[in-house]
Every structure is written in C-alpha cells, then in structure tokens.
Amino acid sequence: MRGMVRCLLGWGLASMLAGAGPAEGQERDLAVTVRTDPGGLFLPNAEVIVLRTGERRFTSSDGVARLRLDRPGEVELRVRQIGYTFRDVIVPAEATAHEVLLQRIPFALPAMRTRASSACDGITPNDGALEAWALEQLRESAERYATFTKAYPFDVTVLRHTVQSPGTQRARARMEREKTHSGAWGERYRRGEVVLESRLGFSVAILFLATLGDSAFWDYHCASRASVGGDASARQVRLLFVPAANVSTPDWEGEAILDSATSALKRVDFRLRVTGHVGPRRFEGYTTFREVSPFIRVPDTTAAMWWRTDPPVAGEWGMPSVVQRIHVEHLKFRKEPR
Structure with a gap:
C-alpha cells in the first residue's frame, strides 16, 4: 500500500509539473x-x-x-x-x-528631415521633407523585396546581351543565358568594393534593388535632392542620391523614380562616381522593375554602358567600350505567394 501511495504521489507530481x-x-x-x-x-x-x-x-x-x-x-x-x-x-x-x-498615404510631406550623418551636411537640404518621404518609401520597397524573397524564394533565368567595341575593330556581340535563385541574385554593397581590380582588368558590382534598403549603403550616401514631375494623373517623385562627403573610393550616385500615388518604385538610374585611376572612366545605366505579386516589385531589365578610357582632351566621349543589357526571361516561385 505504501508503495502504491508513493507511486500515486509521484504520478500526481509529474502531472502537476507537466501541466505547469x-x-x-x-x-x-x-x-x-x-x-x-x-x-x-x-x-x-x-x-x-x-x-x-x-x-x-x-x-x-x-x-x-x-x-x-x-x-x-x-x-x-x-x-x-x-x-x-x-x-x-x-x-x-x-x-x-x-x-x-x-489608411492610404496622402501625398503630403512629413515634418522631418533626412540626415544620415554629418557627412551629409551641405548635401541634403535643411528642409528635406520631400527627400525624407521619398527615402522612406524607397528603403521600404527594397526591404520588402528582401523579406519577400525569403518568404517566397524563386528561380530566375536572365538573358545577358553584351556588345563590345574594341577600338577600330568590328563590334562583337554575344548572348548568355544565366540561371540563379533569389538568394544569390545581385551583389551586396560593400564600401570601397564597388570596383575591384583583377588580372583581367576590373569588375563592377552593379547597384541592385536590395542595396537601396541596406543600412550599409545609406551610411555612406545622402538623399541629395527630390522633385515632383509628371502630370496630375501620373505624378512621379525623383530622388537624387550621392556618395557622402567622406567617401573617397568609386561609388554610386543616381536617381530613384517612384510613383507618387502608390509609392511603387518604377526605375533607378545609376552612375559611377569615378575617383583615381581604378576601373572604368565612365559607367552609367538604369534598372526597371516588374510587379510579381501585389505591391511587390523585382528587377526586370538592367542596361549599362561603360568607357574604358578617357576621351581626348576637349573631345567627345564617343561610343562606349561595352554595352550590356540584362533582362529577366523567366521567373518561377519555389513557393507560390498565397
């Protein structure tokens, strides 16, 4: 009987602990x-x-x-x-x-300023309300892209068309089909590593959508100016961004174009601010975007051109050394958005 009581007490204690x-x-x-x-x-x-x-x-x-x-x-x-x-x-x-x-955001400007750091003093306007609004929407679009691709990864096939004009030789063209996935698509921004030298010349990490939501990028860039354009039915906000005053290596400047009614990112124009003698002498291009799910946009087409040498003194730049166009041919979700 004593053994039974001990057993029942033990069972009761275990039940209490399990319940707690x-x-x-x-x-x-x-x-x-x-x-x-x-x-x-x-x-x-x-x-x-x-x-x-x-x-x-x-x-x-x-x-x-x-x-x-x-x-x-x-x-x-x-x-x-x-x-x-x-x-x-x-x-x-x-x-x-x-x-x-x-509630939908009315196109009204917030009462705040955009200043990443003192390195933007004299670059970002003192009353940068429009810059603040545009920068907030731009970063949110880029952050949502990164979050969305983690929740709904996809495979993507892109076509890369390249045309080279080496001096007086006949232009050479080639087309390559490349496959990758959302987790590996695009290159992360690293200060001082936008242009890298190699034995074959140089490589350039093209500005990618996710970069525009990366705090590492905005630690060294400023929202220089914003403006509103277009007609009443299709107003656009153009946000100009430039490297901060403390950036001495080649880095990106450009313009992001957003729909003022929906805050959707429509296009990003980019230019390389060239410093020193490393890399191309001039590099510029743009990226357009497509909507793959409501309120979610991904890169669609990127076009870029660059010049390997400076123009003659007081001369024209002439034709670029290389023109490249990268277009999304096919995109397939591994897990379909619900």
Whole structure:
C-alpha cells in the first residue's frame, strides 16, 4: 500500500509539473487581418512584424497573416504596406484574431528631415521633407523585396546581351543565358568594393534593388535632392542620391523614380562616381522593375554602358567600350505567394 501511495504521489507530481510547463512557454496562434480604411478591402502582401522578435509574415490574398507566438501575454505588432501609413498595434493576451485598418498615404510631406550623418551636411537640404518621404518609401520597397524573397524564394533565368567595341575593330556581340535563385541574385554593397581590380582588368558590382534598403549603403550616401514631375494623373517623385562627403573610393550616385500615388518604385538610374585611376572612366545605366505579386516589385531589365578610357582632351566621349543589357526571361516561385 505504501508503495502504491508513493507511486500515486509521484504520478500526481509529474502531472502537476507537466501541466505547469506549457503555461510558462505556451505557444498560441494569432490571425491578423489587414484591410483598407476606408473601404474595408483586404490588403494582400501587407507585412506584419512582431517587434519583439523581428519575425515577419505577409498577408495572403484574403488579407490574413498567421503568426505562431512563442509566449503568452500581449504582443506588439507593426503592420505596413507600400503606399499606406504603417500602424503599431498591441494585441491583447487572450486574442486569437485581430484586425488592422491601414489608411492610404496622402501625398503630403512629413515634418522631418533626412540626415544620415554629418557627412551629409551641405548635401541634403535643411528642409528635406520631400527627400525624407521619398527615402522612406524607397528603403521600404527594397526591404520588402528582401523579406519577400525569403518568404517566397524563386528561380530566375536572365538573358545577358553584351556588345563590345574594341577600338577600330568590328563590334562583337554575344548572348548568355544565366540561371540563379533569389538568394544569390545581385551583389551586396560593400564600401570601397564597388570596383575591384583583377588580372583581367576590373569588375563592377552593379547597384541592385536590395542595396537601396541596406543600412550599409545609406551610411555612406545622402538623399541629395527630390522633385515632383509628371502630370496630375501620373505624378512621379525623383530622388537624387550621392556618395557622402567622406567617401573617397568609386561609388554610386543616381536617381530613384517612384510613383507618387502608390509609392511603387518604377526605375533607378545609376552612375559611377569615378575617383583615381581604378576601373572604368565612365559607367552609367538604369534598372526597371516588374510587379510579381501585389505591391511587390523585382528587377526586370538592367542596361549599362561603360568607357574604358578617357576621351581626348576637349573631345567627345564617343561610343562606349561595352554595352550590356540584362533582362529577366523567366521567373518561377519555389513557393507560390498565397
């Protein structure tokens, strides 16, 4: 009998401990529905961010993002979508579902300035409200691209057309088909490594979409000027960016063009600011974008041209040494966006 009591006591203690365990680290599911305000329309591909952990989820076509929370209690979320005002919300501890309404951003300028560092003094205007607005939308577009490709990776096939004009020889043309995946597409920005010398000459890391959301890039670049153009039905914001005053190596300057109504990134023009004698003497090009899912844009076509030598004194640049066009031929998701 004593042995039985000991056994029952042991079983009861184990049950109590087992019951206490999940309460400490209990997981729960939370469904977040995102709609427009006004209108109540579902917003697909809205980004729901758990601020404590940085976990990110995109809403499906019916505007729902499903989260698995690893602890009880309130949870603080940030919900955002391109072209809409983001919202920070606190979801009660007992909630299993929560609805968030987002309002479209009116084309009005925020009362803040854009200054990455003192290296931008004299470059970014003192009243840089339009620069701040455009820079915020540009960085969000690029950050969302990086997050989206992690959630929905894809394989991509690009066609690379290259035409070389070596001096007086006949121009040579070639076409190459290249396959890669979203995780390896494009090169990361590293200060001082935009142009690298090699035994065969030099290589240039072309400005890629994800770079425009990278804090490492904006640590050394300034939003120099922004302007609004186009007619009332298709207004565009053009944001000029340049290397900061403390950058002495070859680096990118250029112009990002955004749709003022939707904040969608339409095109990026880029030029290499040449310093010293390393690399090309002139390098310029542009990238256009396509929408692969609502509010998500990826590179479509990049064209670039460069000159290997300086022009004659007081002379014209003439034809570029190389012209290259890279176009997305095929893009296939490994996991289809919902």
